[in-house]
Amino acid sequence: MGLRMSPDFDQIVQEVMEEAGVNREELLEKIKEKQEELGGFITPEGAATIVARSYGVIPEREEPEVRKLRIGDLSTGMSNIDIIGRVVRIYEVREFERRDGSKGQVSNLVIQDDTGRIRVALWGKQTLLVTEEELEKGAPIQLQGAYVKKGFSGNPEVNIGQRGKITIDPEDERVEDLPTLPETKVKISELSPDLQDVDLVGRVIAITEPRTFERSDESTGKVASLMIVDETGQTRVSLWDEKTDLVKKISQGDAIKIENAYVRTGLRDKPEIHVGWRGRVILSPPSSEVSELPEFEVKLLKVEEVEPNMPILDIAARVRRIFEPKEFERDDGSKGKVMNLILADETGTIRASFWGDMVEKGQKLSPGDVTVIRSARSKMGWGNRPEIQVGGRAKIEVNPEDIEVEELESARVNLGELEPGLDTLEAVGRVVEVSEPREFTRQDGSKGKVASLTIGDQSGISKVTLWGEKTSFLSDLSIGDVIRLEDCYSTVGIQGQPEIHVGSQGNLEIDPSADKELPPLEELKEELGAVERVEISELTEEGRQVQVQGTVVHIFHRRPIFDICPECGRSLGSVDSSLMCEECGKVVTPEHRVVVSMVVDDGTGNLRAVAFGKVGERLLGKTADEIFQAFQESSDISEVYEEFDLAGRELIIIGTTRRDKYFDQMEIRINDTESPHPEREVKRLLEKIRT
Incomplete structure (x- = not known):
């Protein structure tokens, strides 16, 4: 293919030769190769401009001219393209920091036509189409003045910045050829684990406040939860990190639309929705999409539906056990009173703490009574299990005629x-x-x-x-x-x-x-006696007994002691009632047990590892009573952990994998540990090589 010369073309070639020191023959060959690479869809001037930019030269000329294209025609390096597509996916706007410290915004779309799909990056003011919800999934759009570059995945990606133009529902003959989108919205009853890019609508019936947690990579995360319903059922929705800010804008009874979510197995092995950075929550979906949703009514929760950090909840349950009230002293020296109950329904059991004046109402309850508690709240208790807090604003009903609660089955x-x-x-x-x-x-x-x-x-x-x-x-x-x-x-x-x-x-x-x-x-x-040695990167399923060798890279500075009843072994729950045993029904002097949580890295990955009891004592090199004493006497928990000198230690860990359902991360519960023995490790590796 010969190159058709023009004044603009000659000017670009001359600029590159002068500024980059390239000889004319080499430069013309590269321009010819670039035009052939782009399939003839670009003019010689356009190809010359692209090559010039590869040498760091920005020609003083208008953008290259390109024909109207299909998605299948696009390749890396094209600029000033005009493309039509139907919106398949919309991803939320993300903020980033430029090299000069200023802030920028970017959002991504996926569009398709009858020749394929491609990812689109919207920059700067173009992201307003997403934040102001002007752009909807399924809409045809026209992108003008866009350019194509290699994306993170290595595939071509369309980019459109400040000088580009986006038209929704354009008048263009190419729109007629766009394929219609298949229906991707699912009903709650259709959810199954490992579904990706899930869209659904639902009505919010319960909300939790965001809670912070530490990941195994030492980063801090946030999660908040919603309970939503549609005409087919209900499910839990987890909002992660920056998505947790949405709970400030959502109220009980609101209809919402969720896009680009994924599904995981949650509590009691039920599928649940997760909304991460790719996910999108539309707070006011069109009325046509929510017309089939049930109307909102204040719902009495089941025990399994109570989440930690719910600011307000209503529940109906049966009283299973009652404990004597206990007085305590607050930090300011004033006296307080608390009484604990165990409530149950057919879905599980939960602790409820009655505070202050509510203790008197709690004392009127008897085991077997059905009680309705309104305007309570919840918090995170022992073992990441929620507990109900019944304070002064709560209202209590006992054995109401119109409420039935099924008995708890094993x-x-x-x-x-x-x-x-x-x-x-x-x-x-x-x-x-x-x-x-x-x-x-x-x-x-x-x-x-x-x-x-x-x-x-x-x-x-x-x-x-x-x-x-x-x-x-x-x-x-x-x-x-x-x-x-x-x-x-x-x-x-x-x-x-x-x-x-x-x-x-x-x-x-x-x-x-x-x-x-x-x-x-x-x-x-x-x-x-048989436990398989594995790499951390292989640990994806829970309930697996494994052996892992790695280095302790982080220690979580949490209370290193929990209390159990010396007569029945039951955990004594939260600190405010640590002397009351649920099983024995009396005050006991607790027995201290060690708990230590850390992150172990083996070079292929890392995960949280938790040791309890004697295993924890051996790791820390102290008895439970010694650790309890050190914890009580120190004003800085970091000093307590520094004395343990656990960080940086190389360990072989034997334990069982599990997934924390509230924070959606793998961990290993340690059954035993040992230090690596060089001769044994060499022997093990040689045996592995032979087999």
């Missing part, structure tokens, strides 16, 4: 996914080990009995602790039997692993009917 858990703090749970497992009952002396001088056994299912292994008269069950039990546990609770054992406890309300029975669904005894015994 919730069966897989042993490999066991977490502390669960109540009224059910588990089935094959007995792998059994210990003899032993006697202990309670604080009041009376005698008690405790025994333990180990059971396993297809997901993992767990220890079971039996208290009091439940220890007599062992006389009828043999290794290899299948047992069913009901109305039990879970806590952290002395070695740091989650375990099941069977107290006065718990039941056990030998259940041969479940034999076929469980692994054989020999397989479970092998699992007790």
